[in-house]
Amino acid sequence: MIGNARWVACAVTLLMGIGSADAQNSNTSNLDSSGTYRPRAHTSEMLPNAYWVHKDLLSGGMPHGPDAFEELRRLGIKTIISVDGIKPDIDSAKRLGIRYVHLPHGYDGISKKRLLEITKAIRDFDKPIYLHCHHGKHRGPTAAAAACISAGWLPSDSAPIILKTAGTNPAFKGLIETATNAIPLDPKALDELRVEFVPVAELPPIIETMVAVDEVFDRLQVNQKQGWSQSGRADALLLKEHFMELHRAESQGVHGIRQPEFQESLRQGLDAAGLLEMQWTKMENASTPDTVLHQGLNDAMKRISQNCTQCHTQFRDNSTGQ
């Protein structure tokens, strides 16, 4: 027993040794003038919050449209890994001969299994790699840091600077833990891992709904910033419909039974989205001045946004996901 344990400890030390030697060789482009490791910003209109975390790995937000994919091609990107819930735009990637791999994870951290898969993917697929989530701030940088450390590409203590530079919110405790607890993985475990990499992963229905909710809400926020145009009306209705459908499915336990507090939070979301939609109906009443109507829309938006945050804090962000 003791002999075995010692052997394991020795093997781990050896592996970590190899890991840091590798890191020193390969991350020269990430060393600043004082020799300190730093993610290197890639300034781009097309790729949100993009950073070279390692010479072979660019972390960032979702590539939107042909120009974004063209930029990835120009950068020589050979593989795109998405950890986001949105269905990847595989056609745009395919057209440019870029491979897409979909390995989504939540905001509650990355499971051991998923981290092994992401690590194997960055180790084995053609490089350089673009690894993205939605905005490139929370899940993507976490996955990039954890996988680079797990693959032995970066030293174990590089996670905090990666997350800080990308602007990862410390409230996502599970994400922070995943990145800061990452250690070099046994290459054999990666060799032996059987995984079928797919360009589009199947996701639990709640994630699909949330992705749709997020898209509509994003559009509404842009609209709000620009002082409200008519398109907000259709989006308000769409948002309400998404909440209604989720509420119906959840109250019937279609996706399993959740706590009453979750149902309550969902009901409040539905109410807030209903309020927003009702404000648009009032718009038809020309006798109400615009400023009053806009104030009503803004108040409803605030309630919706508070509801998103409240439910996520309670049910999404604080578990460790292991």
Ligand code: HEC
């Ligand atoms: C009643 C609770 C609740 C409300 C309200 C809610 N969400 Fe969520 N949301 C969740 C849960 C739970 C998850 C995580 C699901 C999982 O990972 O299994 C989630 C996940 C997400 C995700 C991540 C999807 C992915 O790619 O993994 C986004 C984006 C999101 N929500 C946006 C929103 C927005 C925007 C709002 C408000 C307009 C909102 N949510 C309101 C419970 C809620």
